[in-house]
Amino acid sequence: MVETKPLLGDRILGIAHKVLKKRGLLQSFHATDMELARRSLGRRMDCAVLADEPVEAPDPVRRLHVDYHALDKRTLKRLTAAGISVGAWTVTNRNKSAN
Secondary structure: OEEEOOOOHHHHHHHHHHHHHOOOEEEEOOHHHHHHHHHHHOOOOEEEEEEOOOOOOOOOOOEEEEEHHHOOHHHHHHHHHOOOEEEEEOOOOOOOOOO
Protein backbone atom coordinates (compact mmCIF):
# COMPACT_ATOMS: atom_id res chain seq x y z
CA MET A 1 0.00 0.00 0.00
CA VAL A 2 1.36 3.39 -1.00
CA GLU A 3 -0.14 6.68 0.14
CA THR A 4 0.88 9.86 -1.61
CA LYS A 5 0.68 13.12 0.33
CA PRO A 6 1.02 16.09 -2.04
CA LEU A 7 -1.06 16.65 -5.16
CA LEU A 8 1.12 15.19 -7.92
CA GLY A 9 -0.75 15.57 -11.20
CA ASP A 10 1.05 13.69 -14.01
CA ARG A 11 3.86 12.73 -11.60
CA ILE A 12 1.44 10.22 -10.01
CA LEU A 13 1.80 7.98 -13.07
CA GLY A 14 5.39 6.93 -12.32
CA ILE A 15 4.39 5.94 -8.80
CA ALA A 16 1.24 4.23 -10.05
CA HIS A 17 3.26 2.12 -12.53
CA LYS A 18 5.50 0.89 -9.69
CA VAL A 19 2.51 0.12 -7.43
CA LEU A 20 0.73 -1.71 -10.26
CA LYS A 21 3.85 -3.77 -11.00
CA LYS A 22 3.87 -4.93 -7.36
CA ARG A 23 0.06 -5.41 -7.38
CA GLY A 24 -0.28 -2.92 -4.55
CA LEU A 25 -2.85 -0.33 -3.58
CA LEU A 26 -2.37 3.38 -4.25
CA GLN A 27 -4.28 5.83 -2.07
CA SER A 28 -4.42 9.60 -1.64
CA PHE A 29 -6.59 12.40 -0.34
CA HIS A 30 -6.32 13.88 -3.86
CA ALA A 31 -9.12 12.29 -5.87
CA THR A 32 -7.84 13.82 -9.11
CA ASP A 33 -4.56 11.92 -8.77
CA MET A 34 -6.40 8.65 -8.17
CA GLU A 35 -8.70 9.29 -11.14
CA LEU A 36 -5.71 9.99 -13.38
CA ALA A 37 -3.90 6.84 -12.28
CA ARG A 38 -6.96 4.66 -12.80
CA ARG A 39 -7.92 6.20 -16.15
CA SER A 40 -4.35 5.93 -17.44
CA LEU A 41 -3.54 2.42 -16.20
CA GLY A 42 -6.96 0.82 -16.32
CA ARG A 43 -8.94 -1.46 -14.04
CA ARG A 44 -5.86 -3.36 -12.87
CA MET A 45 -4.70 -0.22 -11.03
CA ASP A 46 -6.07 -0.55 -7.50
CA CYS A 47 -6.72 2.96 -6.13
CA ALA A 48 -8.59 4.45 -3.20
CA VAL A 49 -9.56 8.00 -2.32
CA LEU A 50 -8.89 8.88 1.32
CA ALA A 51 -11.44 11.14 3.00
CA ASP A 52 -12.04 12.66 6.40
CA GLU A 53 -15.80 12.53 5.78
CA PRO A 54 -17.84 10.13 3.62
CA VAL A 55 -18.12 11.44 0.05
CA GLU A 56 -18.97 9.85 -3.26
CA ALA A 57 -15.90 8.16 -4.72
CA PRO A 58 -15.34 9.42 -8.25
CA ASP A 59 -15.57 7.22 -11.30
CA PRO A 60 -13.53 5.24 -12.16
CA VAL A 61 -12.01 4.81 -8.68
CA ARG A 62 -15.11 3.67 -6.74
CA ARG A 63 -13.09 2.89 -3.61
CA LEU A 64 -13.23 5.18 -0.59
CA HIS A 65 -11.23 4.95 2.63
CA VAL A 66 -12.87 7.09 5.34
CA ASP A 67 -11.72 8.18 8.80
CA TYR A 68 -13.32 5.56 11.04
CA HIS A 69 -14.70 8.27 13.34
CA ALA A 70 -16.89 9.51 10.48
CA LEU A 71 -18.21 6.13 9.36
CA ASP A 72 -21.46 4.69 10.68
CA LYS A 73 -23.72 1.82 9.57
CA ARG A 74 -26.16 4.05 7.68
CA THR A 75 -23.40 5.77 5.72
CA LEU A 76 -21.67 2.48 4.98
CA LYS A 77 -24.93 1.03 3.69
CA ARG A 78 -25.57 4.10 1.48
CA LEU A 79 -22.09 4.03 -0.03
CA THR A 80 -22.03 0.29 -0.69
CA ALA A 81 -25.51 0.47 -2.24
CA ALA A 82 -24.04 3.05 -4.64
CA GLY A 83 -21.39 0.51 -5.67
CA ILE A 84 -18.54 2.05 -3.68
CA SER A 85 -16.05 -0.17 -1.89
CA VAL A 86 -15.52 1.30 1.58
CA GLY A 87 -12.59 0.99 3.97
CA ALA A 88 -11.74 2.79 7.18
CA TRP A 89 -8.50 4.38 8.30
CA THR A 90 -7.07 5.58 11.59
CA VAL A 91 -4.10 7.67 12.60
CA THR A 92 -1.47 5.86 14.59
CA ASN A 93 -0.41 7.92 17.59
CA ARG A 94 3.24 7.00 17.98
CA ASN A 95 3.57 9.18 21.10
CA LYS A 96 0.96 7.20 23.04
CA SER A 97 2.55 4.51 25.16
CA ALA A 98 1.10 1.02 25.14
CA ASN A 99 -0.06 -0.19 28.52
